Amino acid sequence: MTTLDQKRIVIVGGVAGGAGAAARLRRLCEHCEIIILERGPHVSFANCGLPYLIGGEIEDQESLLLHSPASLRAQLNLDVRIRSEVRCIRRKDQIVTVTELDTGREYELPYDALILATGAAPVRPSIPGIGRPGHFTLRTIPDTEHLEAWIKDCWYCRAVVVGGGYVGLEIAEQFERRGLQVAVVEGLPQVMAPLDPEMAAWLHDELRENAIDLYLNDPVAAFEEPRPGETALASIVVLKSGRRIEADVVVLGLGVRPESHLAREAGLEIGTLGGIRVNQHLQTSDPRIWAVGDVIEVRDLVTGAWGFLPLAGPANRQGRVAADNICGRATTYDGSWGTSILRLFRLSAGCTGANEKTLRKAKIPFHQTHLHSNSHAGYYPGPEPIAIKILFSPGSGKLLGAQAVGRSGVDKRIDVFATALKGGLTIDEIVDLELAYAPPFGAAKDPVNMAGMAAQSVLAGDVHLLHWNDLAGLDPAKSLLLDVRRADERARGFIPGSIHIPLNELRFRIFELPRDREIILTCQTGQRSYFAFRVLTHHGFRVRNLAGGYRTWKIAARSASDSAAEDPTSADIFSSASAAY
Amino acid sequence: MTTLDQKRIVIVGGVAGGAGAAARLRRLCEHCEIIILERGPHVSFANCGLPYLIGGEIEDQESLLLHSPASLRAQLNLDVRIRSEVRCIRRKDQIVTVTELDTGREYELPYDALILATGAAPVRPSIPGIGRPGHFTLRTIPDTEHLEAWIKDCWYCRAVVVGGGYVGLEIAEQFERRGLQVAVVEGLPQVMAPLDPEMAAWLHDELRENAIDLYLNDPVAAFEEPRPGETALASIVVLKSGRRIEADVVVLGLGVRPESHLAREAGLEIGTLGGIRVNQHLQTSDPRIWAVGDVIEVRDLVTGAWGFLPLAGPANRQGRVAADNICGRATTYDGSWGTSILRLFRLSAGCTGANEKTLRKAKIPFHQTHLHSNSHAGYYPGPEPIAIKILFSPGSGKLLGAQAVGRSGVDKRIDVFATALKGGLTIDEIVDLELAYAPPFGAAKDPVNMAGMAAQSVLAGDVHLLHWNDLAGLDPAKSLLLDVRRADERARGFIPGSIHIPLNELRFRIFELPRDREIILTCQTGQRSYFAFRVLTHHGFRVRNLAGGYRTWKIAARSASDSAAEDPTSADIFSSASAAY
Secondary structure, eight states, X not given: OOOGGGOEEEEEOOSHHHHHHHHHHHHHOSSSEEEEEOSSSOXXXXXXXXXXXXXXXXXXXXXXXXXXXXXXXXXXXXXXXXSEEEEEEETTTTEXXXXXXXXXXXXXXXXXXXXXXXXXXXXXXXXXXXXXTTEEOOSSHHHHHHHHHHHTTOSSOEEEEEOOSHHHHHHHHHHHHHTOEEEEEOSSSSSOTTSOHHHHHHHHHHHHHTTOEEEOSOOEEEEEOOOTTOOOSSEEEEETTSOEEEESEEEEOOOEEEOOHHHHHTTOOBOTTSSBOOOTTOBOSSTTEEEOGGGBOEEBTTTOOEEOOOOHHHHHHHHHHHHHHHTTOOXXXXXXXXXXXXXXXXXXXXXXXXXXXXXXXXXXXXXXXXXXXXXXXXXXXXXXXXXXXXXEOTTTOBEEEEEEEESSSHHHHHHHHHHHHXXXXXXXXXXXXXXXXXXTTOOSSOHHHHHHHHHHHHHTTSOOEEOGGGGGGOOTXXXXXXXXXXXXXXXXXXXXXXXXXXXXXXXXXXXXXXXXXXXXXXXXXXXXXXXXXXXXXXXXXXXXXXXXXXXXXHHHHHHHHHHHHHOTTSOOHHHHHHHHO | OOOGGGOEEEEEOOSHHXXXXXXXXXXXXXXXXXEEEOSSSOSSBOGGGHHHHHXXXXXXXXXXXXXXXXXXXXXXXXXXXXXXXXXXXXXTTTXXXXXXXXXXOEEEEEOSEEXXXXXXXXXOOOXXXXXXXXXXXXXXXXXXXXXXXXXXXOSSOEEEEEOOSHHHXXXXXXXXXXXXXXXXXXXXXXXXXXXXXXXXXXXXXXXXXXXXXXXXSOOEEEEEOOOXXXXXXXXXXXXXXXXXXXXXXXXXXXXXXXXXXXXXXXXXXXXXXXXBOOOTTOBOSSTTEEEOGGGBOXXXXXXXXXXXXXXXXXXXXHHHHHHHHHTTOOOOOOOBOOOEEEEETTEEEEEEEOOHXXXXXXXXXXEEEEEEEXXXXXXXXXXXXXEEEEXXXXXXXXXXXXXXXXXXXXXXXXXXXXXXXXXXXXXXXXXXXXXXXOTTTOOSSOHHHHHHHXXXXXXXXXXXXXXXXXXXXXXXXXXXXXXXXXXXHHHTOOOTTOEEOOHHHHXXXXXXXXXXXXXXXXXXXXXXXXXXXXXXXXXXXXXXXXXXXXXXXXXXXXXHHHHHHHOTTSOOHHHHHHHTO
């Protein structure tokens, strides 16, 4: 039996997961042979930075190249072979066959341990015309070079980004920054699927405020050649609704699929989502083969379901865990919370854990609450509201997930919630969190604490909530919508059909309220209407509070009616909500 | 027996803890009588904002007044009596005697439950001349008015801030912003006692870079009347070293002491630190009297020791807990991690949990590690280094405390560590934290994860550390200091006596190293020297790695020699460290 120091470890794929595994391996094993086989021309590059290279926020392509084969040799004594593709794994013999792409030479390479870090490739659905010139995906540095070459001479350039996920929105922002005219096309009624629709709605507004045309609920039917009179340099993007958008350049941001064909052909277990199945030690169904990064399926740590989460952070951690296990340290990678964040112009939007859609699908019972809280103390200059939604378990009060959108401090709150998820914290514990407060940074009651308090009231039965999308189902004969904001706030807009009694007058005007109907309370954010809820409850009224108040209702309603407008078959729930009052 | 709705609850003190308790009480009990007695002219004001009012960052004093008696009456039906001082508690009769300060009228007020939220008062030690004109403390809005009146006509104004704690440094910053010439005088060898000295050293640099004169390790001996030829409008601040500083205005930032005399006179249990002793329900030794905020002692959640932590966040939570308990909900307040943060010019400095000084004092065994990590991905514009120190338990690997200093992203990392403390997270779990990453916000391996990995290596025995203050004790006959940075880095400064082999050349030049001496490795931050540690360990050398590398050593050494220079009796450990190499 060979000792660790005599082993040869072969890694297929040299970006996040593969490069991370190699670095960790060398720290644990100075003398073993570590070979990285990378199909592309670059190893260890930062593909999360590619959109910013296009937009010019990152000026120098070199800065994305974190390492070269030479620097990895010098620093870590790694044998890095770029433009080298593994075409076959002969598991029984523990051999991979490698093709040098530049010479065509093939050779066999025996391994003691093999790590598959083959990543993921952009999805290219079979839409007619998808392969036309001027269509690009953005996954590698050569991808950006091709895109750059196409747009550099384009004078008044109209870009269509297909898909409103992370990469799609980042590239849309960067195109706009560069002066292109940009449209985003999304088949779903919302962008950023990890967010629930009322949270994604903030992004819809932000896109439109930045002069980006947004087409929701309207998938691409075909990419067509321009007709006479149409001047598109790339394609006419034809949507299901029949709309035709002229595109001088098209970027496909439709997500990625695991590049698992090598594993599949080798007979390794593949999951239902097409990724390699691994155990907690990131071992495949062959105990001498490990897999990490975008090519594997991971457990959703809330629902327990297998998922596909192509994110750089988890890939790095997985690389470390696989290396540990190869070196005899039985560390584990248990799964992911899917923590992620997007910057879109002045907004940031992030999430961690499960969202409402996921929980409904998994049939996991949950409560939710919405709030709008300032990024720091309101009396110190520059506070920015953050919209927060949290989901939590009715029984145990355990946090299940959180989403936040705002101009400042979103990343901090998402990271705190992500840490709370890792710690298995309950709502009571989130109320107790002792976070750093000085006026420039936060508040004596941080938005995270406030979210906890709002949730605590739900769990204690101190408030009964209803949500923005419940309004449409109400019967005006049985329910009355009461707005308790100040008059100046109401003058700037209100939910149709609501009546108005400011909170400060409520105790004196309580006799105006009917006792035979349920009273639905609303204010700007849901906080003062919670105070009103407590007053009315103590006076014996039947009451519910609109979570997130007018602010959540307004953004969600506008977005829902906008995307519904694209598709006349979907019900316009907000016009019926209006009719109800 | 009276029901809750028939009860009268009296609250003494109407700022953070008292006002918070009142608001929560009203939510739980619409009909009970709630009376707030406040000695000062304002309730519910944001005293954390006072320094920024002096500096003009907050322009409007009104913005600090979160509520008035009238708004609290209107919104929460509270009976708020300002300029009303409680002089006596007759516990047996459940009566407080109240003096109306403006009229001199006295009256008795019976209570069913009493909350003491009397806060804390600035410490004024018996230094000769401390009561001279032009000397101020900063705790209330009238305090700022008095200070403002004194400095408004001061043309070229020389301010001396006595005490380098939170308020002292905030007011020093704001004075400088306003154009005053500022000196900070501190009796200890460092500012910001909650930080360990090598972390506070960054603040010393920041103060000096902003033209603030800093006198460390040199307490005030007296405040004297100016002699002929001395032009100070306020005092000559005479330090123990004999130095005389002319001051046109003096601000005393020497901390606060609990205002517990009322409780003491009523025979309630008082702790050794002078604060009111309470149980987990915030009940005093009289079960009808609760106490919250700066007047109580709280448990340090790491050491279990009673402490005194006058912070707004805990005060607010305590108010809520006391209100819950008065209303029959047995919630608890278990103690504090002392999470806090300071902005000082371009730097932020924060901490949570225990520091090295606290742990040594409590005789709690610990490991520590230092690192310097970028606030976000290095390839995206504008990353700023964050210096992080974490302390953790040798056995369980549980996090014990964290400190961070840097220009960006410090508050986020402190809040993540604070949440990790609440969750009882171990170092392994901190490595696993899945934090939000996109290039503008973080890194695939966040600084928090990096801190976890550095600590994990210590726990696993993969690295043996020594610390900046260990260098002086080394015997050059037994130890060799090896710098593995690039030549260009070394050219900008190095630890005296170190030899130099860049990491990338280490494997080929390993024969140059002696096997009869321990090798102490260093680089810029301690990361590459850890890689070198692994190489040399595998080759059989005896090695230790300097935690935090040249960067921590340099800042700590400079600061230690600066403060030592003030006091010739303290050993200059760094000149002896230099001599050792």
